[in-house]
Amino acid sequence: xxxxxxxxxxxxxEEPGRPDPADDGDGTGPPTFEEAVTLDDAASLRRxxxxxxxxxxxxxxxxxxxxxxxxxxVTLGERHTDVEAIVVLAMGGSAIGAELVAxxxxxxxxxxxxxxxxxxxxxxIGDRTLVVAxxxxxxxxxxxxxFAAARERNLPLAVITTGGRLAAGAAExxxxxxxxxxxxxxxxxxxxxxxxxxxxxxxSGLIVDADPIGPVVAAxxxxxxxxxxxxxxxxxxxxxxxxxxxxxxxxxxxxxTMAAVAHxxxxxxxxNAKAWSSWEPMPEANHNAIEGSLNxxxxxxxxxVIQLRDRAEPSEITQRYLVVEELLGERATNRSEVWGEGxxxxxxxxxxxxxxxLVSVYLAILYQTDPTPVTLLAMLKERLARATESDPTxxx
Numbered sequence: 001x002x003x004x005x006x007x008x009x010x011x012x013x014e015e016p017g018r019p020d021p022a023d024d025g026d027g028t029g030p031p032t033f034e035e036a037v038t039l040d041d042a043a044s045l046r047r048x049x050x051x052x053x054x055x056x057x058x059x060x061x062x063x064x065x066x067x068x069x070x071x072x073x074v075t076l077g078e079r080h081t082d083v084e085a086i087v088v089l090a091m092g093g094s095a096i097g098a099e100l101v102a103x104x105x106x107x108x109x110x111x112x113x114x115x116x117x118x119x120x121x122x123x124x125i126g127d128r129t130l131v132v133a134x135x136x137x138x139x140x141x142x143x144x145x146x147f148a149a150a151r152e153r154n155l156p157l158a159v160i161t162t163g164g165r166l167a168a169g170a171a172e173x174x175x176x177x178x179x180x181x182x183x184x185x186x187x188x189x190x191x192x193x194x195x196x197x198x199x200x201x202x203x204s205g206l207i208v209d210a211d212p213i214g215p216v217v218a219a220x221x222x223x224x225x226x227x228x229x230x231x232x233x234x235x236x237x238x239x240x241x242x243x244x245x246x247x248x249x250x251x252x253x254x255x256x257t258m259a260a261v262a263h264x265x266x267x268x269x270x271x272n273a274k275a276w277s278s279w280e281p282m283p284e285a286n287h288n289a290i291e292g293s294l295n296x297x298x299x300x301x302x303x304x305v306i307q308l309r310d311r312a313e314p315s316e317i318t319q320r321y322l323v324v325e326e327l328l329g330e331r332a333t334n335r336s337e338v339w340g341e342g343x344x345x346x347x348x349x350x351x352x353x354x355x356x357x358l359v360s361v362y363l364a365i366l367y368q369t370d371p372t373p374v375t376l377l378a379m380l381k382e383r384l385a386r387a388t389e390s391d392p393t394x395x396x
Contacts (some may be wrong), residue, residue: 036246036366039239040232048365051372053272054229056188057357060350061220063191066180068213071199074176080156081204083130086113087122088197089146090134093186094160096264097193098134100353103260104198104346105207113201119145121153130206131155132197136186138164160196176200185372187271190264190353198346211346219342223351227358238355241306241336242362248304248334250275251289252356253324255282255317257349258308258340265306265356272360272371283320290324293331305335310348 031037037044045054086109088098095117102113116122119142121131131150135143138161147169150157159170160178170177178196182189195213202210225231227238250269254262262279269277280289293303305328307321321337328335338355340348364371 031366031368032247035368037368038233039229039236039242039362039365042229045229045365048368049361049371051184051370053185053188053361053364053371054358056184057354057361058224058228059188060191060354060357061217061224063182063189064195064213064217064220064350067192067195068199070178070180071196071203074158074178074200076158076176076200076204080130080158080176081206082128083111083156083206084128085111085125086130086132086201086206087125088113088115088132088134089121089143089150090115091117091140091142092136092267093188093190094134094136094140094143094193096187096260096267097190098132098197099260099263100190100194100349101197101201103257104211104349105201106257106345108208108210109201110206110208116146118142121146121149125155127153127155129155130158132158132160132200133166134160134193134197135164135166136162136182136189136193138162138166138168140166158200160192160200185271185374187268190357194350194353211344213346215343216347216350219347219351220354223341223354224358227355238358239362241338242359242366244334244336245304245306245359245363246366248302249299250277250304250306252277252279252306252308253282253285254279254308255313256310257345258310258313258352261308261340261349261352261356264353265308265360268357268360269363271374271377272357273363273367274369275363275367282317286320286324290327293328293333300331301334303333305333307335307337308352309337309339310345311339312345312348 037048088095090098095115098115102109102115114122133143133147133150144165147157147166151169151173158176158178159166161167162180162182167177167179178200180192180196182192198207198210199213201207227236233239233243252262252265259281262281266277266279269275309321338352340352342348342351361371
């Protein structure tokens with residue numbers, strides 16, 4: 001089912017409206033726990049996930065390897081590397097990719113990296129700012145706006161995209177262009193979103209002592225083998241976590257590098273499982289969010305806290321997680337931990353990303369919801385286009 005089914009839209013071509021109360025109880029709502037399909041039935045997986053979003057998650061290692069090859073064809077000159085800041089213009093999955101790179105690189109970044117999720121350019125940037133415009137489709141309105149502003153100021157620019165107006169603008173100005181090929185939803189291109197930004201900056205010396213991609217690919221392949229659709233639930237921790245979250249609202253905690261991963265988990269649960277979710281950065285969550293776990297009391301069992309952990313986390317954060325675990329236990333809050341795997345920070349970030357992506361798709365299947373379409377996002381774009389009389393084909 002997609003959003004049009006659930007919200008009572010009679011025809012995919014008609015103007016969507018509010019659901020008809022007469023439709024209540026006709027079986028189009030989310031399934032109950034007892035009605036949920038098994039995750040070990042290959043036929044059910046194919047029926048509910050016809051565009052194979054599960055397969056797209058499994059492509060993450062290959063995308064990373066391809067990103068390394070694409071980046072190797074582009075060389076940035078001194079104007080692009082002798083900079084005092086980096087701004088990545090991006091939205092959605094492209095922005096998350098840059099955010100993950102910034103988190104994984106940490107203090108190995110030679111200059112600050114800002115991910116700008118808005119129109120235009122961030123305030124206060126100087127002329128020695130490298131601007132990277134990243135858009136899967138090359139048609140993202142906010143990114144195109146910032147790209148135009150950067151061109152007008154003659155700032156050093158680089159472009160990451162599959163095509164569209166962004167690629168055309170890069171070709172027109174002979175800008176460094178990292179162009180990759182991948183159809184489908186932007187969120188399924190996370191390997192390119194991370195890999196291209198990481199390799200562009202590391203090959204240009206803007207990330208010092210960067211984590212090599214090879215061991216990251218190996219760690220991902222090992223994780224994906226253990227959590228693949230062919231591995232039955234009894235031996236598959238990603239499927240088990242999806243069952244635990246089923247029927248509940250997931251709240252994701254993460255610190256430092258894992259805060260960016262928590263954000264990715266939240267958005268994947270939104271877009272793939274069509275489910276409510278929230279995320280909280282540590283230790284900030286200890287100053288507000290933890291107090292909000294009491295009311296309304298009848299929702300106590302409806303929440304599920306997932307704490308994303310990194311074995312390199314500071315001891316102060318480890319202690320905070322121990323105390324949070326005690327407090328959540330006293331309130332009988334459903335919870336679990338997920339630990340990043342691999343020999344480097346980037347490996348632990350991306351194995352945690354892949355794990356969350358799988359959980360979100362498995363959860364969609366339990367809800368008997370096709371994870372690929374983003375019907376409400378498409379409706380939003382259509383209505384914005386009508387309201388502003390702009391191009392309705394503008395894509396993320």
